Amino acid sequence: MRFLVSNDDGIFSPGLVALAGIASQFGEVVIFASENDNSAVGHAITIQRPLNYHRMPLGGLNAYRVNGTPADCVAMGLYFSGKVDLVLSGINLGSNLGNDIWHSGTVAAAKQAVLLGFPAIAFSMVTNGETLNFEKQTPYIIEIIRTLSTGERPRLVNVNFPPEPRGILWTHQSIRAYNGIVIESQDPMGTRNIWFSAVPLSAPDENSDCWAVDHSFVSLTPLSLNRTDVTWLKKMR
Numbered sequence: 001m002r003f004l005v006s007n008d009d010g011i012f013s014p015g016l017v018a019l020a021g022i023a024s025q026f027g028e029v030v031i032f033a034s035e036n037d038n039s040a041v042g043h044a045i046t047i048q049r050p051l052n053y054h055r056m057p058l059g060g061l062n063a064y065r066v067n068g069t070p071a072d073c074v075a076m077g078l079y080f081s082g083k084v085d086l087v088l089s090g091i092n093l094g095s096n097l098g099n100d101i102w103h104s105g106t107v108a109a110a111k112q113a114v115l116l117g118f119p120a121i122a123f124s125m126v127t128n129g130e131t132l133n134f135e136k137q138t139p140y141i142i143e144i145i146r147t148l149s150t151g152e153r154p155r156l157v158n159v160n161f162p163p164e165p166r167g168i169l170w171t172h173q174s175i176r177a178y179n180g181i182v183i184e185s186q187d188p189m190g191t192r193n194i195w196f197s198a199v200p201l202s203a204p205d206e207n208s209d210c211w212a213v214d215h216s217f218v219s220l221t222p223l224s225l226n227r228t229d230v231t232w233l234k235k236m237r
């Protein structure tokens with residue numbers, strides 16, 4: 001099997017190296033990832049300046065750094081590395097649940113692969129400030145790659161890990177309204193800084209991605225690329 005591995009935290013993220021290492025057990029791995037942290041850039045692509053990529057040493061892995069977004073990295077990686085069986089994105093340091101999916105570069109990298117005709121999985125994990133360790137996630141990642149690399153399967157799957165996983169749950173994306181609060185602060189130069197702090201206004205619904213991770217399940221959400229509201233389309237027609 002051949003894999004393209006990317007992420008949005010950047011090529012130096014321990015999550016990327018961990019995922020590429022696990023994929024190496026299944027076959028050949030090529031990494032195309034951003035030189036910088038591109039978290040929350042969503043599905044942005046670079047069209048205002050030229051892109052390039054450079055080979056770089058990364059623990060014996062076949063890795064290339066790109067001066068672009070996660071979606072750029074996957075498009076470039078698929079173009080220059082040839083046919084792959086599966087595209088993997090992550091492991092993102094931080095979850096990508098519910099409304100995070102709109103903003104996530106991790107999910108966008110996987111989406112980009114599907115748009116170009118390749119199946120893809122996005123991996124993200126809750127980080128709780130403790131020393132990073134992928135030991136508890138590794139057996140699940142192996143199982144998920146095994147399940148989603150053969151036979152009939154969803155083309156795009158968003159995976160999220162709780163800190164202490166106790167099983168796998170197939171889930172739907174949680175859609176909740178947020179409070180939209182901004183937090184202001186002042187830096188030492190007296191400049192006013194504004195930060196988004198989105199807190200959901202309700203509890204997640206049962207069997208949603210947020211609910212699963214809250215209940216210590218590994219959440220697997222099959223995502224579609226079609227955002228059409230079919231119910232309303234029928235009504236309006």
Ligand code: MN
Nearest residue numbers: 008009039092
């Ligand atoms: Mn990230």
